[in-house]
Amino acid sequence: MAIEDSNETSNWNILPSLILNEIFSYLEYKDKLQASSTCKQWRIALHQTNQVPDVHFQIRKFDEDKVIKSNYIAQCIARKVKNITISFDSISAHCVQLLANILEELSTNVKVQKLVLNPSHCLFQKDQAFIQRHLVKRLLELVDTSDALETLSLGCSEQLFQSSVLLLDQLVKRHRNSLKCLMLATLRDDPDHYELPNLDVSLMGSFVNLQMCSIDYDYMSDKFLQSLSECSQMTRLVIHVHGILDNHPGTTEYAWNNVRQNNPHLKVRLNLVHAFEAVGMFHVTILKRAMPLSHLRVFFCEHLNTDAFNLLRDYADLESLWWVDSSVSDSTNSDILLDNYINLNPLVIAAWRLKKLKELVFLGYKCFVDDVVAMMRLRKFQRLELAYHDICSDVHSTYSMKTVLSEAKSCIEKGEAWRPRRFKDLHPVLQNPDMGDSDEYILPIVQADMNV
Incomplete structure (x- = not known):
């Protein structure tokens, strides 16, 4: 040897x-x-x-190492990667430019099946001309080049949505058989004034394998629901409500029943965002009994619609309920006290009646300590968020905060990790609307709705 x-x-x-x-x-x-x-x-x-699995590019102005790494990876594997997620700081002009560079590298990749954009804010720190030339143009090239695109999410970008007509037309031409997920819903910088592209929502029915889609409520109609009825594999419809136009046609129970009949596994996620007027009437104008509602989230609408709460008990498929507004540290502020119900707190009724309810996030409004204890005992939540300073008591209260903390500790021991959140631990915009940016709180939540 x-x-x-x-x-x-x-x-x-x-x-x-x-x-x-x-x-x-x-x-x-x-x-x-x-x-x-x-x-x-x-x-x-x-x-x-020949093939590279999922790649997540992260472009943050405060993390130069990740920016350099993302650029390098884009140059090396842009033509081989199949599934791409790009998270970027959209209020940094430099980061938006880097996004444009990555999209240019990807635009010749025939293997792309999934593209998800996750901007940090609803608006970009670039003018619309730049967005058209360097972002939308590359997106259109990517859609045209890809052999079989399955997922496209614009990440709630209002500016990218302005080109949704071109994108939808191109998707119908190239990917009517492959597309499974199309996310077009937006967050609006000014929910009272915004442009609406003349989007032909009936084209949604062209995608024979469509499973998930998101859209702004402005485009909701029986015509849109009829187009979804032509699909048979829909599992998730995400609707963003910013307002309700005076001439909005609304939807009918018949149309919703038709969609459910053709898509028996469909679940609807309804997000109201800065919908200051719509929040007071959505239970009449938007909610339908035939709507397969699984998630209801109300963000920064500055109104607690208890009439809507009382109707939610009839939505047996409801899994997640959020009602979030900016809070105040002064627990004596009783003008928003949840006391305008006749018998029982509708949150307690929801915890009792809704057997599938897994998430309850109720921030910015007061709640009696007895009601909190009742909710904790009625339902095993996977996620429960209440602010410590919003839990209050009076002379008629049976329980105290000591009971709540004891119950919370018991939940933790059972694997249900929850504890009343201290004011200092809340997101800045939840502490005070002038202290933070609501986009930074809302976007990660609604972008997660768009995950396949």
Whole structure:
């Protein structure tokens, strides 16, 4: 047997590419990335595969390392990656420019199946001309180049949605058989004044395999629901409400029943965002008994519609209920006290009647301590969020905050991690509307609605 010279060292960087590629084939992608930092030869091996799994680009102005890394990865694998998520700081002109660079690299990739954009704010720090030339143009090229696009999400961007007519037309031409998820709903910078592209929502019925879509309520109508009835695999419809136009046609029970009949697994997520006028009437104008409502979220609408709460008990499929407004630290502020119900707190009724309710987030409004204890005992929540200073008592209260904390501790021991949130731990915009940006709170929540 030959004895290896003790002075001879193994030279891993000259391994035959066939062997190196075989080694890499056994590694997870994150381990491949780490291994590729060893030397140039190993870095080349990382990008010799024909397909690359999911890649998440993160472009934040405060994290230069991730920006550099995203640029490098985009240049190396832009033509091989299949599923792309891009999270970026949209109020940084530099980050928006980097987004444009990445989209340009991706625009010639025939393998792209999924593109999800996650901006940090609803508006970009670039004018509409730049967005048209460098973002929308690349998106259209990507849609045209891809062999079989399955998912496209604009991340609630109001400015990208302005080109939704062109995008939808191109998607119908190229991907009517492959598209499964199309997210077009927006967050509006000014919910009282905004432009509405002349979007032909009947085209939604062209996507024979459509499973998820999102849209602003401005486009909701029986015509739109009829187009969804032509699909048969819909599982999620996300609706964003900013306001209700005077001439809005609304929807009918018949249309909703028709959609449910053709899509028995469909669930609706309804998000009201800065809908200051609509929040007081949505239970009459928007909610329908035939609507398969699974999520209702009300963000910063500055009104507690208890009539709507009383109707929610009839939505047996409701899984998530959020009612969120900016709060105040002074617990004596009784003008928003939840006391305008006749018998029982409608939140308690919801916890009792809604067997599928898993999430309850109720911030910015007062709630009696007895009602909090009742909700905790009636329902095993996966997520329960209440502010400590919003839980109040009076001379008629049976329980105290000590009871609530004891019950919370018991929940934690059972694996239901919840505790009344201290004022200082709330998001700044929840503490005071002038202290934070509501986009930063809302966007991660509604963008998660768009995850496949």
